[in-house]
Amino acid sequence: MNLRELSDILGLSQTTVSRALNGFPEVKEETRRRVREAAEKHGYSPDTRARSLATGRAMAIGHVIPVSSQHQMANVVFADFIAGAGEVYGNLGYDMLISFVTDDEQEQTYRNLVRKRSVDGVIVHGPVRDDFRIPLLQELELPFLVHGRSSDVISSYSWLDVDNVQALRRATAYLIDQGHRRIALLNGPEHMDFAWRRRTGYLNALHEVDITEDPYLMRDGEMTEPFGYSSTVEMLRSDNPPSAILTSSIVIALGVRRAIEECGRTIGKEISVICFDDRISYLPNGTEEPIFTAVRSSVSDAGKRCAELLIEQINTPGTPAAQELWRADLILGQSTGPALQKV
Amino acid sequence: MNLRELSDILGLSQTTVSRALNGFPEVKEETRRRVREAAEKHGYSPDTRARSLATGRAMAIGHVIPVSSQHQMANVVFADFIAGAGEVYGNLGYDMLISFVTDDEQEQTYRNLVRKRSVDGVIVHGPVRDDFRIPLLQELELPFLVHGRSSDVISSYSWLDVDNVQALRRATAYLIDQGHRRIALLNGPEHMDFAWRRRTGYLNALHEVDITEDPYLMRDGEMTEPFGYSSTVEMLRSDNPPSAILTSSIVIALGVRRAIEECGRTIGKEISVICFDDRISYLPNGTEEPIFTAVRSSVSDAGKRCAELLIEQINTPGTPAAQELWRADLILGQSTGPALQKV
DNA sequence: AATCATTTCCAAAGCGCTTTGAATAACGCA
């Protein structure tokens, strides 16, 4: 069933039928009702491609996911983020277009998205510190919104980020308040912007109380369980182990826990742990009481909001860049306690 | 830059330019070269929508993800599956269209996909036992491929599945060989087809050696860490605890491990654990030696293969339904050992 | 009844591509 067939059935022109369905005012209410009913009855919906060819709008948002080191962004948070964004797209009539590409294909992918006019805008995932995608997308004049930020980019662009500096500063300061002095950081890859900021927050807190950081306790890597495990085992076996560990992901924290228990220590007693909790749906941080003390911010909510902001921007060109900085909450769980006195 | 502009520059007709670019034989090689170079130079790619309006092919595959209980399918395996599929789509020039919808919107979403001609086919995720989507898609005549199977559907359709019966039978039999008699199963939701089959495999193995199942030891639920934890705690505290536990996901196994350690038992000694390992990128089952003994099958590979099969089917209509049953390997890790003798 | 403003509807153009059917150019051979 296409528009012509439907208008033939109704004895109306395609113009009128189209306007009726798209809510234009210059069509009689009763006609509109008739048209709507007929469309429903015959199962008519406009062909996406014909429509967007005519309107010039793709009604689709792109997500380009780099799959460089195989598990950089096909990430633990990825699914929840796009589930959040997808909800908004669905409500607003947008499609979600996802491309997984290797690092070297990335630029070409964005250029193609523009040339082929497949999308009206894109969400940029996992920004690194001086991210080439931001100037690229500006040059291409493709509307975009960054989930996160890119430190060294100075031009104005739209982003939504968690205040990672504040979050880690807060978490670290809490541990210091509890008497900890040797605090380790198991971070995500520090060429990523978020990880860099977290490190900064961590260092800020240490320096505020005149603790000099120990490079041995600062590690970054893929955010996997084994990374947390092996790092922790190594540190605990050293001469001067940490009494507390911060992790950039709940997945890392799971590995930390395994290591701690395997080494015969008790989490929350001998060793305190705080993780960054993205509220991943299938890895909830406990049900009632949190397992891990954590700084927490929902990545699914971030996905929703990113989608909203981007679409807003697409619909009202010329608005200033949207920039939102979210605070992460510190929530207390069972994984932290006061530092034991040195014997 | 569009086709007309490009052909104007070249002094050729749109027809010739189009044919040159699309590799038709009736264009001189030298002309083709000229055209290609000009296209490259001026950054021309055909507009996706115009092209697919003309060809009648969307060059896109749909994935409709139900988000019913909020974390049913925005699942732990989801990201890896679509990353695998996405790789194939990219290579073959297809786009990936994802819709997250609530349960009650599902049927309408599929109907709209057809009416609006947005996709050439769909992958069906997370089939339940008597899945309504299969007859629906058959009625709509939209090509589809099911990741998994639907037990009670008898008509022929395309699917790719892991042999879940065999996998759990094998895992259970292994535990029995090790002397275990009280073996628990922490399964996924058993209205899902895969979970049902796993249960069947588990029961088969028990019955083969005349063990009667104990409903107390058979649990199903959301595949989360807390589910594994709370189920295990409860069972271990009972009068007659299991000596081995099977889980349908590595995520559940993480909770099981936490519970076991919290109860002061040792995994692989007092309690053996085997999980189903989907080879999730950010939750690898150890690096060298596997942490958990597991039945293993890569969900990312499954994504790839599903994409290939579906596109094949789209390109050659009238072929018989593709059906592939993959065997899961049993790999030995540190989480299993012989049953301790009863004292 | 005549005039004008509104309301309601429509024909046709255009979005950018592919593809059909036909025209032209190039070539070999009598």
Next chain:
DNA sequence: TGCGTTATTCAAAGCGCTTTGGAAATGATT
């Protein structure tokens, strides 16, 4: 030179929609 082939190229139609500019019908006003 002239004719039939074959190799190249092209004009135009069509994919299904939106939208411009205008026509017809209706209603209000004199």
